Amino acid sequence: MSVIEALIFGIVQGIAEFLPISSTAHIIIAQFIFGTTFSGLSFEVILHLGSIVAVVLYFRRDCIRLVNTFFRYLSNRSPQDRPDFFFGIYIIIATIITGVLGIFLEDFFAETMKTPVFIASALAITGIFLIIIEKFHQIGNRTEKEMTFFDSVIVGLAQTLAVFPGISRSGSTLIAALLSGLNRETAVRYSFLLSIPVILGSSVLAFDDLSAGNLGTFGTLPLIVAFLASLISSWIGIVWLIQFLNKGRLIYFALYCFLLAIIVVTMLNNGTVTSVN
Template identity: 35%
Template sequence: MSITEAVVLGIVQGLGEFLPISSSAHLVLTPWFFGWPDPGLSFDVALHLGTLVAVVAYFWRDWLTLATHGLRGTRSREGRLFWYLVVATVPGGLAGMALEKYAETTFRAPGLVGLMLIFMGLILYWADHRGPRARGIWQVGWGDAFLIGFAQALAIVPGVSRSGATIAAGRFLGLDREAATRFSFLLSLPIILGAGLFSLRHIGAQDLTFPFWVGVVTSGITGFAAIAFLLRFVVTRNFNVFVWYRGILGLLTIVTALSR
């Protein structure tokens, strides 16, 4: 893998993991459009390691507070939120282990990826515009946690978007944009950590090349910037720009797939 490819894929992962545009879709489509070789599972681990560093760097204080209160029980709002995040992690973790083979083969068909980009973009638009949503993050409950976790499990299909699915679910459940986005980002830490640990079996010392570390650094820096950007963006704006982007990319992907 060239350094250019590592940088581009690192940027794609960092942006796509946290913006509601699907990092997995972009990691499928970028090499496909440019005719690059498949980066392989070892580089996929590098990219997830970078985004893990990004979310830990941004939210480590939040998670430290939540975990400290959570281990004492559910009396405090921080303790309850910790366990809500634990519950929400379970469906995605089970889906990842059960459907790993399909996620690496069948689900990566460009035509399917294009359809999912469009479909989930429409779902995000509907969830974001179906009425006032004013619940804050401290008003999340057990049912909310399970449903948002189930939405996260759907992101095993490239094009769905983990952040897009969980933010849309949060909006459907009545969370305001900032609360839905923050819950989604907090929820990303355990699922990215779990996916990274689960994938470590695929790499060895020979895979720790310079492009590997370029991917880690690039995705980490870009991911941190994407988190900071979106949390500020949703305070005053809706998700329409991401819906339009998903629709255009999805249509371009489908047309290209049909013409090849």
């Protein structure tokens, strides 16, 4: 892999990871375009690690506070720590649901999902739900203090759908949280913080691939470039999305998903570029 390719893959991963447009679909599309495949999951792990470092750094104060108040509540049951404690519980619940169901679905469907038609269909579905939440649903006003066990289950189930390429993890969790009646700020914060254990967990599951020495096939410099590009572009994506959702509308992401779906099904499915095996 060349340094330029590594840079492009890193930027694609970082920008798409936290926007509701499916980073997995974009990485697969990039592989189609370059006519290449990744040997195992090791390179994707490096890309995801860049994203997780970015979100941890951005939400470092929230992470530290949640961890401190979580264990403090276990020891003293302070009422002021109760909201953060249960917010942490809701992150754990959604993560467990996603982890268990995600492993089953990924093993069951395997590579059959990574086809142009499937990716295009999933992108279109993502776009449809973004329009539904924007045009036909009144955004709620519940904060994390009013969150319930049911909210975490719904978001966890929705996040599981991201195992399908084209279904955005951030998009599915954001949509589910908003449909549950959470306000925008809480939904966005919950979605971002929920990405930490999910991305970290998927990286841990791929540790065997890393230990097998597959990273050596990519070269040290491309790996460093891919990691840094993913980290920096992920940070930019986080900052931009938070600012955009405070001012803009989800419908623009929906239109992008529709456009990308058309490009995928017309160009890739007609054999314009080499498919991924």
